[in-house]
Amino acid sequence: MGLTAAQVDHFNEHGFVAPIDVMSAEEAGELRRLLEEAEAAYPEHLHAEHRNNIHLVLPFIGELSRDPRIVDYVESLVGPDIMLWSTVLFAKAPHSGSFVSWHQDATYMAVGPHNDVTAWLALSPSTLESGCVSMIPGTHKSGKVEHVDTFGEDNILTRGQEVQGVDPDTAVHIELQPGQMSLHHPWVVHGSQPNRTDYRRIGIALQTYMGADMRPTRGPQYVTHVRGAAVDSSWIELPLPTELCAPDGIANRDAANKSFADILYNGAEQRRKL
Numbered sequence: 001m002g003l004t005a006a007q008v009d010h011f012n013e014h015g016f017v018a019p020i021d022v023m024s025a026e027e028a029g030e031l032r033r034l035l036e037e038a039e040a041a042y043p044e045h046l047h048a049e050h051r052n053n054i055h056l057v058l059p060f061i062g063e064l065s066r067d068p069r070i071v072d073y074v075e076s077l078v079g080p081d082i083m084l085w086s087t088v089l090f091a092k093a094p095h096s097g098s099f100v101s102w103h104q105d106a107t108y109m110a111v112g113p114h115n116d117v118t119a120w121l122a123l124s125p126s127t128l129e130s131g132c133v134s135m136i137p138g139t140h141k142s143g144k145v146e147h148v149d150t151f152g153e154d155n156i157l158t159r160g161q162e163v164q165g166v167d168p169d170t171a172v173h174i175e176l177q178p179g180q181m182s183l184h185h186p187w188v189v190h191g192s193q194p195n196r197t198d199y200r201r202i203g204i205a206l207q208t209y210m211g212a213d214m215r216p217t218r219g220p221q222y223v224t225h226v227r228g229a230a231v232d233s234s235w236i237e238l239p240l241p242t243e244l245c246a247p248d249g250i251a252n253r254d255a256a257n258k259s260f261a262d263i264l265y266n267g268a269e270q271r272r273k274l
């Protein structure tokens with residue numbers, strides 16, 4: 001089952017579509033349990049500063065990246081031949097100041113031409129109070145806009161990059177229950193506020209699902225195959241893991257994270273500790 005014509009129109013007009021039911025709250029709870037069990041077992045590999053590309057070391061996140069209940073919707077936007085660029089675990093501790101400044105994903109990605117979409121799946125309630133993702137509708141139509149690096153301490157983004165002059169009153173707050181997802185366009189301006197609740201707000205961004213026509217514009221860059229045609233040789237294709245945090249998965253993730261950091265920090269005046 002893919003998106004309805006009305007959902008595709010909404011995405012094209014506003015730059016996002018949500019909420020989309022992917023799985024039951026119980027199933028999302030089970031994913032959360034597996035994730036938190038892995039965080040407890042492998043703290044050196046899974047912590048707040050090491051939260052990228054978890055699908056390369058956690059088999060259940062690898063499987064999630066190919067789950068037809070997500071990918072069928074993605075296919076409605078990018079076509080039948082799909083790769084995945086990365087994943088990001090966006091977790092905010094209860095009553096933490098962590099926030100995400102207004103930004104566009106595509107600005108720092110060094111891939112193109114853009115035929116891609118991010119799926120963001122909630123594993124706990126993502127509400128205005130817990131710091132859900134907020135989108136500025138229609139901003140995807142402007143293409144790339146200027147960002148300023150802030151390196152703000154509580155800013156979860158790599159370089160604290162921020163689009164200036166956004167009017168927060170125009171934001172649409174994407175509230176999701178566990179098991180629901182949003183889909184957003186690589187150029188839509190979005191961000192999120194601190195978590196003011198007693199619970200951990202957890203979302204997994206499958207970021208970004210790319211159509212087969214996309215290419216790296218700086219390299220080397222790593223992807224996993226999701227469905228359809230084989231990955232083009234301009235990418236380095238990595239396998240999904242079969243074991244939790246096994247040495248080969250860790251080596252693949254280290255390579256992908258290094259390339260990810262080199263791309264995201266391109267031209268930056270400083271780097272955070274990774």
Ligand SMILES: O=C(O)CCC(=O)C(=O)O
Nearest residue numbers: 090100120133192203205
């Ligand atoms: O999870 C958040 O708070 C921000 C997510 C985000 O910026 C993204 O998925 O691109």
